[in-house]
Amino acid sequence: MARCFPAEPDFPEDRRAERVVWEALRDQLPDDAALFHSLQLKEGGNEYEADLVVVWPGVGIGVIEVKGGQVTYAEGQWRQSGGAAGAHRIGDPVVQAQDACHVLHRFITPRTTEGAKGRRAHLVAFPYTPVPSGWSTPGCPRELVVDSSDLGSAASIVKTVIEFFGIGHAPLSDDGAKYVVEALTSQLGGQLSLLSVAEEHEHRVDQMTRDQAMILGVLRHQTRLKVIGGAGSGKTWLALEQASRLVSAGQRVALLCYSRGLARYFERVVATWPKDQRPAYVGLFHGLPLLWGAPPPPEDKSAEVQSVYYEESLPTAMAELAAALPESERFDSVVIDEAQDFGEAWWTATLACLRDRDSGGLFAFLDEAQRVFNRYGEVPIPLAPIHLSDNLRNTKRIAQTFGSLVGEQMRYLGLDGPPVRFVQCATDEALAAADAEVDRLVDEGWPQGQIALLTTGRRHEMQVELAETYGDPASYWDEFFAEESVFYGHVLGFKGLERNVVALAVNGIRDTERAKEYLYVGMSRARTQLVVCGDLDTIETYGGTALRKRLERTSG
Numbered sequence: 001m002a003r004c005f006p007a008e009p010d011f012p013e014d015r016r017a018e019r020v021v022w023e024a025l026r027d028q029l030p031d032d033a034a035l036f037h038s039l040q041l042k043e044g045g046n047e048y049e050a051d052l053v054v055v056w057p058g059v060g061i062g063v064i065e066v067k068g069g070q071v072t073y074a075e076g077q078w079r080q081s082g083g084a085a086g087a088h089r090i091g092d093p094v095v096q097a098q099d100a101c102h103v104l105h106r107f108i109t110p111r112t113t114e115g116a117k118g119r120r121a122h123l124v125a126f127p128y129t130p131v132p133s134g135w136s137t138p139g140c141p142r143e144l145v146v147d148s149s150d151l152g153s154a155a156s157i158v159k160t161v162i163e164f165f166g167i168g169h170a171p172l173s174d175d176g177a178k179y180v181v182e183a184l185t186s187q188l189g190g191q192l193s194l195l196s197v198a199e200e201h202e203h204r205v206d207q208m209t210r211d212q213a214m215i216l217g218v219l220r221h222q223t224r225l226k227v228i229g230g231a232g233s234g235k236t237w238l239a240l241e242q243a244s245r246l247v248s249a250g251q252r253v254a255l256l257c258y259s260r261g262l263a264r265y266f267e268r269v270v271a272t273w274p275k276d277q278r279p280a281y282v283g284l285f286h287g288l289p290l291l292w293g294a295p296p297p298p299e300d301k302s303a304e305v306q307s308v309y310y311e312e313s314l315p316t317a318m319a320e321l322a323a324a325l326p327e328s329e330r331f332d333s334v335v336i337d338e339a340q341d342f343g344e345a346w347w348t349a350t351l352a353c354l355r356d357r358d359s360g361g362l363f364a365f366l367d368e369a370q371r372v373f374n375r376y377g378e379v380p381i382p383l384a385p386i387h388l389s390d391n392l393r394n395t396k397r398i399a400q401t402f403g404s405l406v407g408e409q410m411r412y413l414g415l416d417g418p419p420v421r422f423v424q425c426a427t428d429e430a431l432a433a434a435d436a437e438v439d440r441l442v443d444e445g446w447p448q449g450q451i452a453l454l455t456t457g458r459r460h461e462m463q464v465e466l467a468e469t470y471g472d473p474a475s476y477w478d479e480f481f482a483e484e485s486v487f488y489g490h491v492l493g494f495k496g497l498e499r500n501v502v503a504l505a506v507n508g509i510r511d512t513e514r515a516k517e518y519l520y521v522g523m524s525r526a527r528t529q530l531v532v533c534g535d536l537d538t539i540e541t542y543g544g545t546a547l548r549k550r551l552e553r554t555s556g
Helices: 013-028 093-108 113-117 151-165 174-211 213-218 235-248 260-270 287-292 303-324 344-352 396-405 427-443 461-470 473-482 512-524 536-543 545-552
Strands: 003-005 034-043 046-056 060-066 070-074 077-081 088-090 120-125 224-229 253-257 281-284 333-337 361-366 386-388 421-424 451-455 487-490 499-505 526-534
Touching (some): 003 174, 013 046, 013 151, 034 093, 093 174, 260 281, 287 303
Parallel strands (some): 421 526, 451 487
Antiparallel strands (some): 070 077
């Protein structure tokens, strides 16, 4: 008889089918196997439930989705009948089992390398439904099903599925099984507790950010608007919202930014909108003239040649191309996020894209403290700017830590959150220290997909490897948005983006004149947990005595 977790599960009336399968497996599995019921998992704000999980030494891990009543599949749709509800559509039980299996493996992997090596498989159980021997659906052969006639050999079927259909390198070793059971019984509760703090904070941030939309409502008749706000004030969300409102009002709109990561974020968000409500162009500023036929970047990658191209040649070409376009292909309004990144010549080119250069819509969202590039351009909007003075995104502890790097005092409206951590190390050891902190964060229960390791100096070797592996920037950033693994990036490319957890390696600064901005951007990318690794004396040189004192209080 298997060891059961919990030992005596509570099966409500509507989960009788799970009791039938659970009892069959409990009685048939060997003594060293473990049987879990209703295993709750959270990942990336999503909740998953594994009805039954079998951890079997010498075999592997089986994740089972159970459906009671009479279950049928026809014309691509699963249905379930029985009980007061009668026949009704249900979600794909195979996909549910598969998703739970993947999430479970991602939970196990950082906690036990030995356990993660073992085979794993998903299957479904329909204890009240007879399933013909020749039955199958796409992605679910008959062998992956335990039906009403299979209950007497349920454990044998689970074993066969794991061994012949499972994913993994080898049978689950005795030690691997031991560590998996320990992870699921002792660390799972800690992870859920940890993630619940992050989830509560995210819900709070989401609501407060949406409340910012009232600003756009009050100023809906303005055609020129400059919004200035610090990190975490909701500027990016407002830029998207403004673009959406303008399109809904019948305008032809361009949504622009400079950062590739932020541009990819815009593309992915807008792709979820109805086609008739999407801006005419979404993406990089310099992608627009290239779309119109401007000469591509020169093969000479020297800084001087590239600077001339992006700061002079390309914006000049953009203005000329825009002037030659039919009016129908220019824009009623242009919305720009992280507008502090735009150089002087870029603004001239941007205005040229408008159907009405003098009164067409121009909406700029910016944060002067994030001017990390040695580029200056005055936003051509003479009206007084709107100031966002509330930090919504970061927990109070994070916002208070980087607060000394901002000239204007902000109100911190986030939850308190866990303490910021500082790890003292030499500058050239900051990368290794950050790697160690990532391992520690995973051990504490943070899913890898919620962690980003950012650098201020040379790029992490994993970032270099990922960029070379994917080739094109879109695929590299899609890896970030997939939230399946630790993301490696540089602060220069991470503006406008965020993750629940950031390990910041202060491993040098490319442009020491912009050092304070580098630190500000890097620290403010973390929503819930921030870890800073570097030399305190060097950080004080870059960021000032106040920052040093705040980090000293968090070290250890």
